[in-house]
Structure formats: C-alpha cells, structure tokens
Amino acid sequence: MGNAMLGPMHELDRIARKISSKIGILVGGKDYVGMAGNRSESDIRGTYVPFVRAALKSPRLFASFRSHPHYRKILEHVSEEEGAAYLDWLRQHAPALLDRIDDFKINDRIGNPAVHDYSGIGSISPTTLRYIKVLADLQRLFGGNIGSRIAEIGCGYGGQLLVIDRAIPFDEYHVFDLPPVLELVSRYLECFTLNGSYDTYTLNRHSGDTDYDLVISNYAFSELPSGLQRKYVSKILSRARRGYLTMNSGLPTSSFTEDKLTQSELLALLPDAQIIPEEPNAARDNYILVWGHEPSNQAGTIAGH
Incomplete structure (x- = not known):
C-alpha cells in the first residue's frame, strides 16, 4: 500500500473544512429525525442529518460528501489497514471476486471517497x-442464491446495494433508513444504471406485509434503540427467509450497549438464527447474525455465545 492519495486528500480536507464552516449556516445547527429515545446512533448526535441535507442541496458538497469529516464520523470510516485486512480475506476466500475488481470500483466514482493503493488491485x-x-459472505453462506426481493436496514448512500447488484441477480431491493438519507441514496444510485431495481422506505411507511428472500444490515440494525429493533423484527426480519446482520451490540462489552436488545433476546425473537464470527473482526465483540444459510457453508459458531 502506498500514499499516492496523500496530497489530494490534504486538499480534500482543506476544502471540506471550508465547506464545513458554511454548513452551520445552511442547516442552522443540530437536527434530528426521531424524538429523544427513538433515535439511532447516527441520529443521536444531531449532525448527521443536517450534513446529509446540506449535501443534497449543494452539488459541490455532494461531489465530495464521502470524504467529508462530518460524514466520515458515521460512514466511510473504514481505515486503510482495515481495508488491507478485507483484501487479505478476499484473497483467501473469494479470489474470483478480485478478478472482477474493476466492476466494483464503480462504487468509488461518486462522492470522492478516500482511496488507497493496494498491491495487485490498485486504488x-x-x-x-x-x-x-x-x-463474498452472501455468496458463501447462501450459495449466491439470495432470492429476488432483498431488504437492507440502514443503507448509507447505497454502496452495498451497488456492489451486490454487480454480482448477484435480484428483482427488488428495498432500503430502509431516515428520510433525508433515503434521498441521498436515490441521488447516489441514480448516477448509475442498475441491473435490478430499488425502492426506499422508512419503517413507518412500510406496511409490514411483504415477504423477503433476504434481509441484510451492516451494523445499522444493531445501533437502533430496542423499541425500533423489535419493530423491525416484527415487520421485516421475521418475514425474511434469509438474514445477514453484522452486529456491534447485544453483548455486555459490545461497542453499543445502551437500550439495545441482547444477543439472547435476538435469538429468542429469531429462533432460526445463528451466531457466526465477523471476519475480519472490526471490534472485539462484533458478530454476524445469520439464518436461512446452508450449514455446510457457515463460517462457524462463536463458542460460548
């Protein structure tokens, strides 16, 4: 790995700081979607939603939103070293995907994210x-058969959808998030031509009568307050044949512990689910909650949990 982007990133930081000084004028301070006690960890700080709204209003800010410090506090904070760990894992477990790496680099064309030069695959x-x-996990656990109707809880800007769309066929992909974030997802995804289709929902705008072939979440479900988690279980998770939820809550020593369903409570609500390790492990007590997979394909359960 090299530091080819160091100079440009310094310039991006300078521009980001300059734009940051204007964001307060644009949004008028902190703002929230949920009321107190009904906010996700991303909403609880009061800065994420104002930034997203500002990025939607400003073409200049949207052009570099993924490298902005305000946004990277919530998303886009995977480090260069963590990226190297994911790459090593992919080389060992999914080399065929690396043969198609240029198909996935399309995700870096919008939003000016921080990129690094990795040996063998470039920036x-x-x-x-x-x-x-x-x-790769979805292909390994479910044999590439994720079904035709997918749900994702907490979708950031839509990057996971875009990457999946490049490799696994699906018909409908429903994304769930805060209203301004869903606008950002649409703005981002409409920059591309997808193979499948997508639609956006808040939890309140969804009737809960849709069956899903797969539901996924990269930490977002685990960062919701327990009341919202239970509602997602009843309306979305319990209606999904397969599930893949990366979790950073549920254990006494998890990254997030306040007002979160415990691991045992989750397993009681989702009796078909199993716990498998997060590999590479982004934090000590992270884990993946999975169901509907072929047992022979699972990465192994976590002993003692």
Missing part, C-alpha cells in the same frame, strides 16, 4: 473492499 476505497467482503 480503491476501504469501504468498497468491505462491501465486497459482505458480497
């Missing part, structure tokens, strides 16, 4: 490498 953002790793 790519660590976040995109993480999305490819999740794609």
